[in-house]
Amino acid sequence: MQDLIDGFLKFQREEFPKRSELFKRLATRQNPRTLFIACSDSRVVPELLTQREPGDLFVIRNAGNVVPSYGTQPGGVSASVEYAVAGLGVADVVICGHSDCGAMTAIATCQCLDHMPAVAGWLRHCDAAKSINEAREHASPRARVDSMVRENVIAQLANIKTHPSVALALEQGRLQLHGWVYDIETGSIAALDGTTNHFVALADHPHVCATPTRHGIAA
Ligand code: ZN
Secondary structure, three states: OOHHHHHHHHHHHHHHHHOHHHHHHHHHOOOOOOEEEEEEOOOOOOOHHHHOOOOEEEEEEEEEOOOOOOOOOOOHHHHHHHHHHHHOOOOOEEEEEEEEOOHHHHHHHOOOOOOOOOHHHHHHHHHHHHHHHHOOOOHHHHHHHHHHHHHHHHHHHHHHHOOHHHHHHHHOOOOOEEEEOOOOOOOEEEEEEOOOOOOEEEOOOOOOOOOOOOOOOOO
């Protein structure tokens, strides 16, 4: 714990003064343009891998970068999605999975989660992706997990569209969805191309988008 406190003291001493104007601007308002939904995994750091400053990303993180479908009893994720889209008016939503995801590994390899009932219950929101992945042939255990990570991103993109705020923003052409998979070892990102439903290297296809263009919005 001491390293966290030492880190804060270093931030206060060295980093805060460098950004004092930014923090002054942010003191009473925020205007993030992107909702970034990622896994809680300690190795995935949205601001680092997109080189964003405070105020740029509205972030939701949980085990497995999951977005439960909209329902009659909305939880924290649903409330945060609604606030970002209907309240803050973000223009983009990124759902970002990652390599070596513990949650996706547990699903793909059918690990027993009896000792973690809350995790098991939460990951039921990935059942559609699980069904698709189980029906596929995989060349190796690693490929099975990688495929599960990608299918989960696709499934969560489908889930988020069930939220009224998202459905409306998509219909009105003021929101775009993006599905990413971040590779921890190589630092690369594969992005879902909504026109082909395949993942492509974001570095080679920087304008790729999960939601095909509509209403004249440039991809
Ligand atoms: Zn993960």
